[in-house]
Amino acid sequence: MRIVIAEDNALLAEGLVLLLTSVGHEVAALVGSGPEVVPALLEHRPDVAVVDVRLPPTRTDEGLRAVLAVRERLPGLPVLVLSQHVEQGCAADLLAGGAQGLGYLLKDRVGRVQDFLDALERVAGGGTALDPEVVSTLLSRRDDPLEGLTPREREVLSLMAQGHANGTIAELLVITERAVSKHIANIFAKLDLPPTDAGHRRVLAVLRHLRA
Amino acid sequence: MVRESLRATGYLAVGAGTALLALVTLPLGPYGRRVAAVERSRAGRRLGTTIEAGESPRVLLWHLGHGLSGLVLGYLALGLWPVLLLALGLPLWWRLLPGGVLLSFGPVATGVPSALLLGLVQAALVLALLVVALPRLATGQARLAEVLLRPTARERGERAVLAHGDEVHRIERDLHDGTQAQLVAISLRLGLAERAFSANPAGALDLVREAHDGVEQALVDLRHLVHGVHPPVLTERGLVGAVRGLAARCGVPTSVRAGRDLDRLAPAVEAALYFVVAEALTNVTRHGEASEVCVRIGRSRRSVWVSVRDDGRGGAAERVGGGLAGIRRRVAALAGRTRLTSPPGGPTELRVVLPCGS
Known part of the structure; x- marks a missing residue:
């Protein structure tokens, strides 16, 4: 895959380049400040972009704003946003434009190299990768409508909201895919959601329900 | 005359x-x-x-x-x-x-x-x-x-709040861009090493070594950062002990006279006073014309003060962005006052008064 990275911390940027090239990806561009992000993405049209929320010059949310701006011009451009901490407002801003090809992960996750690469693949393929912390905050905040769910169904819901496909959920929970489908059908029925199969639409439906 | x-x-x-x-x-x-x-x-x-x-x-x-x-x-x-x-x-x-x-x-x-x-x-x-x-x-x-x-006192109070916010922000940024980013980079290298372990043990070893270097660097940086916020020596030896330590290390003979009740100050006040003395002694040594320095610390009911006085040539001026400007900012953040007196011919005295935070 061709990837554009926007990360100002030299140590981390170097590590990301090392990681991505070592598994055969191509880093088309590496930029270190907010104003460079949009031009770099428009020029290179990467398969996926990895963008840090905080970038110079202001080091507040330059990266996030650049992502929002570029997704307005190139809807669906896959972007994985990395952040030093996860925040609901930030997640809401990102998801407002659709969950397709969108990732929002804690920076800490890059240490779990395989999980990180999987998330990146998922986002590049038009899927969603939400940090478990974002999802668990959403789940814990709105416990009322989830009261009727069994613990297993909650686990499935959480993984689904993170953007995982049925197969992965089955692997992670060590159950069969059929069991996963059954859980999902139950969850959708209990939450009164219309059944849907496409990954990102499913995530959106779940998140919209949780935020409502 | x-x-x-x-x-x-x-x-x-x-x-x-x-x-x-x-x-x-x-x-x-x-x-x-x-x-x-x-x-x-x-x-x-x-x-x-x-x-x-x-x-x-x-x-x-x-x-x-x-x-x-x-x-x-x-x-x-x-x-x-x-x-x-x-x-x-x-x-x-x-x-x-x-x-x-x-x-x-x-x-x-x-x-x-x-x-x-x-x-x-x-x-x-x-x-x-x-x-x-x-x-x-x-x-x-x-x-x-x-x-x-x-x-006015009110303006100073408002500025103190702002300056304090800046200070907190600086610390957060140092932790964020420094320590946390270093740890992520280390974690990433360990993750890579884990992947490479079976196929390429030599490469994995290099990555582990890099991660090890990274940990040591992160520890050094963290120590500096902690020192900048609240020097650990203050916790261990108290303000007076820490200041005596500074005096003993100073290149110019330095005496310390400390008053009573200086052992229960707010940590931020202690740290500010410590940095005032450290900065003043650095300046004395740097200009190298004094033969002795006297550090005095005392407190009254509502405030605590420190004075660093040397017998050098005087004429010290405050530079924009210099160490003294940093001290002034830090003191202002605690609603205190900094006064540098340095007539030509000396003596030079740096005096800081802070409201007691205890």
Whole structure:
């Protein structure tokens, strides 16, 4: 895959380049400040972009704003946003434009190299990768409508909201895919959601329900 | 003595200039601000301190008060010197005026002896005014500027809150961009090493070594960061012990005199005082002309103060962005005051007063 990275911390940027090239990806561009992000993405049209929320010059949310701006011009451009901490407002801003090809992960996750690469693949393929912390905050905040769910169904819901496909959920929970489908059908029925199969639409439906 | 008078005359003469400008500019308007800034800096120099900029409506009082008094004082300072010369020359010119010369205090010179005598008496009086009154008037003018142009207690409080916020923000940024990012980079390398372990053990070993170096660097940086926030030595040995430690390491012989009740101060206050002493001692060593330094720390009911005084050549000035400016910021964040006195020839004293946080 061709990837554009926007990360100002030299140590981390170097590590990301090392990681991505070592598994055969191509880093088309590496930029270190907010104003460079949009031009770099428009020029290179990467398969996926990895963008840090905080970038110079202001080091507040330059990266996030650049992502929002570029997704307005190139809807669906896959972007994985990395952040030093996860925040609901930030997640809401990102998801407002659709969950397709969108990732929002804690920076800490890059240490779990395989999980990180999987998330990146998922986002590049038009899927969603939400940090478990974002999802668990959403789940814990709105416990009322989830009261009727069994613990297993909650686990499935959480993984689904993170953007995982049925197969992965089955692997992670060590159950069969059929069991996963059954859980999902139950969850959708209990939450009164219309059944849907496409990954990102499913995530959106779940998140919209949780935020409502 | 006469040099003091000349300096005071110069001060008051320039004061007449700023007085005129104060009368024709608007307080807190762009030109008014500039005039006030000039006055602050020259008053600060005269008083051996730095006057911060205040923005309160009291500035209006300064424009009026200094505008009127400054003109009169400038006229007086400049006018006294010719009077002195005229009085001393009285025996030479008293004849030029018909009917004798009426001196300011009544008697009339009618001959050479009386002209000589009266001239000397008048010169002595004028000289006394020049020597005794003029420097005091100049200092008084500077004090007026200090009192009316510096920030009010309320402004200082507001600024303290802002400065404190900046300080917290700086720490957060250091942790965020430094330590946390380093840990992520290390974690990433360990993750890569794990992947490479079976296929390429040598490559994995390199990555582990890099991660190890990264951990050591992160520890060094973290230690510096912690030191910058609250030096651990304060926790271990208390403020006085920590200051004695600084004194023992200083290149110039340094004595420490500490008062009572200094062991239960707020951590932020302790840290600020510690950094004041550290910075002052660094400066003393750097300029290298002092033969001894005295550090004194004491507290009253509501405040705690520290003074670092050396016997060097004096003339220390505060640079923008220098170490002392950092100290001033830190002290201001705790609503304290910093005062640097360093007349040419010395001694130099840095004095900081902080409200007690305990």
